[in-house]
Amino acid sequence: MAHIEECRLLFNQFLCARIQAWKNENKSLSRYEQNKIIPLMKQQRPTLKEVYSQALQQVSTRVDLAFKGFFRRLKERAKTGEKAGFPRYKGQNRYDSITYPQFSNGCRLDDKGLRLGKIGCIRVVQHRPLDGIPKSCTITRTATGKWFASISCDMGDAPEKTDAGSAIGIDVGLNSFAVTSDGEKIANQRFFRKEEKTLAKAQRKWDALKKVCPKKRERARKVVARVHERIRNKRHNFAHQESRKVVNRHGFVAVEKLKVQKMQKNRRLSKSIADVAWSLFRHCLEYKAEEAGIGFKAVKPDYTSQDCSACGHREKKPLSQRVHRCKKCGYTTDRDHNAAINILTLGLQSQVD
Secondary structure, eight states: OHHHHHHHHHHHHHHHHHHHHHHHHOOOOOHHHHHHTHHHHHHHOGGGGGSOHHHHHHHHHHHHHHHHHHHHHHHHHHHHOOOOOOOOOOOTTSOOEEEESOTTTTEEEOSSOEEETTTEEEOOOOSSOOOSEEEEEEEEEOTTSOEEEEEEEEOOSOOOOSSOOEEEEEEEOSSEEEEETTSOEEEOOOHHHHHHHHHHHHHHHHHHTTTSOHHHHHHHHHHHHHHHHHHHHHHHHHHHHHHHHHHHHEEEEEEEOOOHHHHTTOTTTHHHHHHHOHHHHHHHHHHHHHHHTOEEEEEOOTTTTTBOTTTOOBOOOOTTOOEEEOTTTOOEEEHHHHHHHHHHHHHHHHHHO
8 A cells, every 4th residue: 555655646746747847848758757767756755665666667657648648638629529638636545556567577476476576475366377478467456445466468369260150230228238130138237226225325424424533434435435346346247248158159249339428428318328338348349359369340330220221221210219110121120139230231341341
């Protein structure tokens, strides 16, 4: 915990230095220039010496990435209309991880546990054996006080799948979490909705203890954090399990590429859209498909619900109309099933192109 606090303070100092350099000298500092002043900062603040040197250098990399992301969003603001989000100072409990960028240098995993530079040997519960070549290690603290070590490994080139199997298109929604081009429906679990009353009760207790002793307030905060953590764990487990089933059964996957942030501006549906986590599901599908060596394509969802998958006739339909009935050819099916078939068709066309 002390190491994370030192990295948090260093992050704020690096951020302040960049802001002042631009205001006073109209100069943009690089992460290499900021890394050079770390030895001087150690002399002024001896507690920085207790943190592994490469973990401190990784802090300047995070500041650099924060500014690169800001400038990228600034360029895209004309198209998206969203705020760019200038990098902010990290308050307490707002900086929760440190990174060892070289696994073999300052970080090692053996039978006794995880050995970290300037920290020592830590007993760990290993989730699974490491595959590939370990590259980096990130130590993360959750809001409930749990600690996790994430080790990134180089798996090499993904082998191409010899048995491609069938292709599938997936249409996501709110009534059903997803409908496939095969006609299979995956139910929407609504994890947040199920825990909403429990969360509201915990938040009311936390709010009532704002002026009470800090210990009681901290215990109440952890209760709220545990509810959020339980919801997140259920949602992540569901997305990983369903995406794994799809990748194992099929040789090509096509999904719709939704602009979720833009859709969440709908105040009546924003909570339900955030609860269903379409972006998480698509991310799980994408990296699992790449790892398995099968095809994956995210296509634009324009007109996939309006076009007939049998003849291509386009007809506008209100959201309340859940059955697709083509006036031209008479094809009738579920609205989401029709969209899933169109998504698969678009995905396969893009593969050919």
